[in-house]
Amino acid sequence: MKRLLPWAGQNADGAIALLLAVVIGVLGVMPDTVVPDETQDQLVNAATLVIMALVATALLRDRVRQAPVEETITSGALAELPVRLARLEEIETLVHGTRRALDSLQLVRVLGSRQEIAQCHAEARKDTTRWSFKGGTGTYLRAVTLPECVAAARRDKRHLTVRVEVIDPTDTDVCETYAHYRRSLADAPDATGETWTADRVRKESYATVLAAFWHRQRYGLLDIGVGLSSTMTTFRWDLSATRLIMTVEDPNKAMTALAGTFYYENCDTELRLSFEQARRVPLEMYKKVPLSDEPTLEEVQELFERVGLPLPKTYNGKDVVDVARKALRAVDPYGEPAARFTRPNVST
Template structure:
């Protein structure tokens, strides 16, 4: 008995809440039972058949009425929900989507503004600086340099950019501005500046003297001609400046790097930022004001894979940047070595 009460206590609330469905279910069972019962249960034919058919028809009508009642009740219950959805959330959906578009535009504009405000990022180690240079060289189609003598340019930047461009047969534009090796005053000023920061040899194992500044600049000019003769898609220009700068600018198609004499400190900015665009303009105008080396004469002064002393001397005579008369064969060989086998001054 207790078990029956337990079952009934669980079934009764459901039956009360779904009375119409429960009654329809019971009647459906009754109709099914009536349909399979023997005809003589309701009397002799044909009266028994008639009674059975009347019971089945009546029960069927009651079931249909209950089903209709249940459907109407569900529709009445759903009407407020549908009205709320239709007149509320769905009606406001176009406005909400438009608002989301406005917010997305606002976020995009804010992000661009923040990127522009963050003019530069400071790099604080050799590894970071080397990585930034590698990212700048990757797939670039142009490179602008302005600095002292272009030692790192000859050791790493120029050979790697030319090699990458040659692999995919890509055009490469390079603009280089260095101190004028024929200007003794600027060479001495640059050497004095470098010595004032450190008397110790740099990564090449050499200390900075006026003569070294002169040779390094001559080597950059020689390297420009040598690479121009060996890669037809290289458009390279060299400008000679009568003034020195304490910064070294390296600008590719994707980023700008500004390095100083401290090998663990540098600044970088991505293309498209305010700082990048203004530095690009600065480098262009500075290059236009520098004394131009006639690189267009590269066909008239052929250089061997290992340039000879006579080839190097002839080159500088023909382009109007003559070597000092005091230079002997050893000095010319030293310039050729620096041009094609330059040591990375920031290695180690």
């Protein structure tokens, strides 16, 4: 009763209508001896009118109660909705811009093992249409990057652009400087099993030039350029369409940055400008100095003579063979299996 009375007070019209309906329903089922038919009809008609009046009153009361609420919603929250939506859009734009700024601030990620560096290189090579390299002599480039990228481009029948900058093999001073720097870091042989001397630096750079011509002659959609630098760098840059990888002499340390970041874009500009200033090897002469699948000693010597990079006069047949071996059988300094392509057997 305590719960029923307050409810009845708040809904008196509905309670009265319900009560009348019940009473009339009871009278309607009573026998004629108790309530005559004529009286029943009068009571039903009268009660129906009363119930309709009560229902109309309830509807009017509800409308009166809802009017202030509708006015509040219409003039308040709904009126402010466009403004709030605009603010929400501004916040989303700000969050998106902040996220991009934070991504750009994360300039590089440090790689801490040979395996991680090799995996990063593999991801960079995947489906790339361009590659830029700047470093010492390009050993890893010859051993893995160039043959793998060319093989992938040939498989997909797509264009591949490669730009390579290495030490000028005809510059004795820079070759000696680079060899001294490498020896100062470790006197023992490196992962290739050799120690660094000025002669090795010279042969490695010659090998990179020879490898560029060899691959250019075998894939028509390869656009490759080689620049020779008279200065050395302690870093090696490898830049693909998706990421930059910067390695040092420690085979277990490297840095990487994704395309679109501040660091990637600026390194891309640096490599372009540096390549433009380097001494250019005339790769466009690749048709005039054909190389066999297994280049002969005469072919290798003629190649370097025709492109303006004659081999030292002190080189004998063994030295020329060594250059060809380094060009097409380079040992991967990170321990990956050698690239699978025709390996030369330079003959005299």
